[in-house]
Amino acid sequence: MSPAPSKNYTDDVSLLVVTLDTNPFFWSDFPSHFSDFLSQVLAFLNSILLLGQLNQVVVIATGCNSCSYVYDSSSNKNHASTNGTMPALYSNLLHNLDEFIAKDKQLTTAHEPGNVPSSLLSGSLSKALCYIQRAFRSGPMHPQPRILCLQGSPDGPEQYVAIMNAIFSAQRSSVPVDSCYIASSNSSNSAFLQQASYITGGIYYKPPQLDGLFQYLSAVFATDLHSRAFLRLPKSLGVDFRASCFCHKKTIDTGYVCSVCLSIFCEHHDKCSTCSSVFGQAQSVAASTDNRKRKAE
């Protein structure tokens, strides 16, 4: 599938899969413009490709209602549209991104103003992992894959299970998930991305200001996995491992866990709302009642 049969791979060849948050609700509330952000990210992506000619970059747009591949440096469609004024990377990516954002907008339904809806990080992480599996299948000399999440929207609690599934799958295939969390307020952090980076051995970093985003990206996230051992990268400032309860989606530090299905609750219940076990009773009684709940998902 991919060209150049005489690849001389070393540890240093990277496959970087970037998930790019395009959530329009987030960017409209944010003090700096999406276009400023994008121009810095594009410069960063270009520098990755320039670091080694075998390096590969894939960009997945994470929208509010859908996710899609917008750029793949190994795809042979890219070189056709170079028109001399703009490098292929930019024109292809911008073209696909425009299309994606327009389509994502069409799918947008009304939402109450004031609270920013989450973007579909679980979808783009799942796609990124499928793409990386394809790279693993390409033979024993595959490039070293990693994922970089450029995320700004708040976590969507309804994606919790899906995101955790993706994180564990990434951990099993030793794919580090780096996260660069962009948020206007200093105190907010993404617990999902903190856990993703901690569990998979990636880097979580929140740039203090966006003007120098390119500097942060190229200093922290551009290094390949092999070279990271020699650098002093930002240390983890703690990981929020608190759970959210299934009943109110509230973050709690002590709670009750159902011994049958491990659902988490913030207060004592007589009956589990997930698996309908009655606590302190044999399960057979509970199983026969209340069968309807679990149809969806």
Place this chain on the structure above:
Amino acid sequence: MNNSIAGRPLNEDDEEDEVNEDGLEAWERAYTEDRSWESLQEDESGLLRSIDTSAVQHAQYRRRLRALAANAATARIQKGLIRYLYIVVDLSKAASERDFRPSRMAVIAKQVETFIREFFDQNPLSHVGLVTTKDGVASCLTDLGGSPESHIKALMGKLECSGDASLQNALDLVHSNLNQIPSYGHREVLILYSALSTCDPSDIMETIQKCKKGKMRCSVIGLAAEMFICKHLCQETGGTYSIALDESHFKELILEHCPPPPAIAEYATANLIKMGFPQRAAEGSVAICTCHEEAKTEGGYTCPRCKVRVCELPTECRICGLTLISSPHLARSYHHLFPIVPFVEISASFQNDPSHRFPNTCFGCEESLLSQGNKPELSVYCPKCKQQFCFDCDIYIHESLHNCPGCESFRHSKSITTAQ
């Protein structure tokens, strides 16, 4: 063909290193280790070629998936997620037989290691203990515990076999240990039996009845031939009995015990357990931990109730007794609760039907699903989001990812799940 070559080092230097390690010539090694003749097949013209495994594997996988889905539909999500499992390893003389390479004992040890790691991956709150039987007696190698490393280390240090195996002594020992566990736990025994006899002090039938009464689910994997007493034990206690044909079959059989069995109704009572979810402290902050009683800087966890530092999770707080666990530990098993539906195969005729236009690229990995002659290759689609996937993604999604990238990529399917 390519597969078998790809796994082998082509580099000459590597080749030489390996010869030195094994003390075997290259040609000897190929035969003793992987029985390469077993993967050959004769084609119509009588030529030998390696079996095209990928299609066969996918077919096998789909069968397994359908069986699982059928099970899940009937048993729903009542799974015994808190399991207390004793692994009984037979280290009698029979375990030194060399019909498995290099010996039964070595194969068992290797696969038990894989099993224990996979078991804790899938059953984060469960406990495992190891029991060995040889010289007509049974002894406890490790107590019930949650750390895979300590079990593996203990087993590797005790790999010597002698004398006869005793099924009854092993069952008695396990029974007395499993009697003390909390009532919400599932009691299980997995016996890896090499011998063809058992050396028992009294009537084993009484022991089997005792196990049945104690709600212990006993399963046996034999390495030699079927034995009546093992079969009887498994039937009585609701376990499974199987005989391994070769190493890969043994691995398959033992890994079948990793996913939690459907909880058999009266075997355990449901319970709410109070737990704490500590946060991880920043790297470099100094505190004295209660487990080692040393000052540590690596960033441990803080008990939410009494605020002492512990180094590792899951554990029980030494000060206030609260069970401490990290939420990712629990989340590891949530995919059992919310399994994704099996994908539907797209047949060639279906593909040509103009009312079902598929884009012919895999939604997950973007791989083109058109083979050389522009004829669409076999593929599958998700019945919920109607996205098309390649076979490789199908397997990856169901066996490791546990998310459908299509369903996760569209908001409307999400809002349904949150609304319910």
